[in-house]
Amino acid sequence: MVAPTEDAFKHAMSANAAWSAYKTHQNPSFFSSLATSQKPAILWIGCSDSRVPETTILGLQPGEAFVHRNIANVINPTDLNTMSVIEFAVRYVKVQHIILCGHTNCAGCAGTLASRELGGVLDTWLTGLRTVRDAHEAELSAIQDDAERAVRLAELNVEAGTRVITANKAVQEAIKERGLQVHGTIYHVGTGILRDLGLGTAVSADGVSSVVANGVAEKREIVTGKHGVLDFSDAGAASLAVK
Amino acid sequence: MPTAVALPKHLQQRYEQIFEHNQAWAAAQNERDPDFYKKLVQGQTPDYLWIGCSDARVPAELVTGLLPGEAFVHRNVANVASNVDLSMMSVIDYAIRHLKVRHIIVCGHYGCGGVQASMNSKDLGVLNPWIRNIKDVYRLHESELDAISNNKERYDRLVELNVMEQCRNIIKTDAFQESYAANDFPVVSGWVFKLHDGLIKDLKIDFRAMLEDSHKIYSITK
CATH class of the missing domain: 3.40.1050.10 (Carbonic anhydrase)
Known part of the structure; x- marks a missing residue:
């Protein structure tokens, strides 16, 4: 029998006390201003995976x-949990950006590609991921490397998710009325870097994606052909991903 | 998708800053523990x-001091x-x-x-x-x-x-x-x-x- 790790619990509680004291020391009115209201500019939708803590990796502050x-940042239009979050964040909190983030080394993606059964309710939850896998079967099976194939599935899952998000009623209205932006990104667990995939509102009707990455605005054109994806950026760089 | 209106400049800049913050954090974490990401990749x-x-206002990891993983x-x-x-x-x-x-x-x-x-x-x-x-x-x-x-x-x-x-x-x-x-x-x-x-x-x-x-x-x- 393994004993519950009470130490880790005490650690979290004492770390909280230290953090609270540190923040108050830095800025005595930090918590009192937080208590008034929240005005976040961002709605982050990501994976539950412990290796992708948004606030830490983005260097954000509480609020x-x-x-x-x-699980696996699956966006399902009839999932009332996600849809309630989007409704609350867009209509009431009035965020300006929705960032959907997938990640590399995702067990959900690897398991889906290996048709691994997880049991319980999990196989039902991951139906969305299998749908994406099956829709892109030719492209995915042409990728030799297992890890690369899983990253591509993670990207395609984010792409499918951004489509559902931008089709949400509250989101559509906010895009039109106040310029809400929807972004699709991938977090690389092995390097700690977040990459903008140029999806969501960055894509116009003619397939041109204007991506802002590394703080430098770039105009990108993505051409999806039968055998590969060509990615042209304004900065002169072009890349080709072969299917 | 509906046509988007332009976002105010300060909000656009805020979004760009996120990527700057992220790169700074990734580099700093790597300096603190060069094996940090290698371990994370394992699972x-x-x-x-x-x-x-x-x-x-309640970011789980910040208020508890828990690290990625x-x-x-x-x-x-x-x-x-x-x-x-x-x-x-x-x-x-x-x-x-x-x-x-x-x-x-x-x-x-x-x-x-x-x-x-x-x-x-x-x-x-x-x-x-x-x-x-x-x-x-x-x-x-x-x-x-x-x-x-x-x-x-x-x-x-x-x-x-x-x-x-x-x-x-x-x-x-x-x-x-x-x-x-x-x-x-x-x-x-x-x-x-x-x-x-x-x-x-x-x-x-x-x-x-x-x-x-x-x-x-x-x-x-x-």
Whole structure:
């Protein structure tokens, strides 16, 4: 029998006391201003995976990102949990950006590609991921490397998720009325870097994606052909991903 | 997709800053521990499952000092753990059966907008069914709550009772019952984060008693 790790619990409680004292020392009115209201500019939708803590990896402060995290960041239009979060964040909190974030080394993606059965309710939850896998079967099976194939599935899952988010009624109205932006990103667990995939509102009707990455605005054009994806950026760089 | 209007410049800059912050953080973390990312790539073995509110002011890892890899996290409106929510049930199932977390924390917070909405009589559209979960918590503790005359105190108490009820909902799940019977873990804690001083209040719930109480009706391990 393994004993519950009470030490880790005490650690979290004492770390909280230290953090609270540190923040108050830095700025005595930090918590009193937080208590008034929240005005985050961002709604972050990511994976529950412990290796992708949004506030830490983005260097944000409490109050800056409204957060929803579920298994494999699957976005289902009839999931009332996610849809309630989006409704609350867009209509009431009035965020300006929705960032959907997938990540590399995702067990959900690897398991889906290996058709691994997880049991319980999990196989039902991951139906969305299998749908994406099956829709892109040719592209995915052409990728030799297992890890790369899982990253591509994670990207395609984010792409599918941004489509559902931008089709949400509250989101559509906010895009039109106040310029809400929807972004699709991938977090690289092995390097700690977040990459903008140029999806969501960055994509116009003609397939041109204007992506802002590394703080430098870039105009990108993504051409998806039968055998590969060509990515042209304004800065002169072009890359080709072969299917 | 509808045509977008341009975003104000300061908000655009805020978004760009995120990527700058991220690069700085990644580099700093690499300097602190050059093997940090190598270890993360191997997989996750978090001790904790954190179920918290989506509220921007309660970032799980910052308020607890937990590092990437230490807490599996689900956050939704008002930290509700409904038994028909497949998202939450999947999180609990995966955390307990596959990650074998030792500790589950439900963390609510005073000043919660979701709990406040449950005390109003407004029609919130698609949010109604979600908020109904919290109205049901009020109904379960109606006499206690109605006896509190001060509005703010009653609101604070509902925040606490909601956390306790969600702990109970987790304890009733198949995954929890089976794991606890076999391993004596995970431990379940109910916390409330206080926005005015940044400290966590441990509600010190007796989760073993909750499990005992739930046996007659909810047991699936006998």
